[in-house]
Amino acid sequence: MSLYFDNEKLFDQEGHLTDDGLYALKDGTLDDLGALEAAEHLSFCDLCLLRYTDLIDAAPACLQEPMRDLIPQVQNLMRLRRFRIMTNRYVSAAAAVVLAFVLWGFASLGASRRMAERTVEPQQPRASFGQWLDTTVSGFYDSLDDTFSNFTLAAENGLAQLQHHEDGDTSAKGD
Structure with a gap:
């Protein structure tokens, strides 16, 4: 069993990121290629970027804060x-x-x-x-x-x- 998300399930039929793909991106379970493809897609797809932003905003406050003081x-x-x-x-x-x-x-x-x-x-x-x-x-x-x-x-x-x-x-x- 692989620790990484299956890149074949990253995009739906219309070419947008799936909900599972967005969760995998948020959780960091995408491999390097999947993370690169998702980041590239988010750079030009406003719909997926809005969904990803909503997903991050819905996270608990402790996860939204930086891990260390910069x-x-x-x-x-x-x-x-x-x-x-x-x-x-x-x-x-x-x-x-x-x-x-x-x-x-x-x-x-x-x-x-x-x-x-x-x-x-x-x-x-x-x-x-x-x-x-x-x-x-x-x-x-x-x-x-x-x-x-x-x-x-x-x-x-x-x-x-x-x-x-x-x-x-x-x-x-x-x-």
């Missing part, structure tokens, strides 16, 4: 999507900053190189591309290092001023 799962998916969007924004911003530093380094080093070339005697041979690239990249890293050093120095000075200001407030309160 809100936590949807919230987790929304958090994941928000994280991905924010990550993409920060990655794009970081890429833009790096590109700006690279272009700034090339532009500033190109100008300084042109100034240096004006003072070079014409008898000296021009530097090869590899030497120029090495000079440019090392100059860029030097300027980047200077920038970070200045930033660190400014941050340390600001922290020292805050500490001094807090020390002054505590001594004024103690008086």
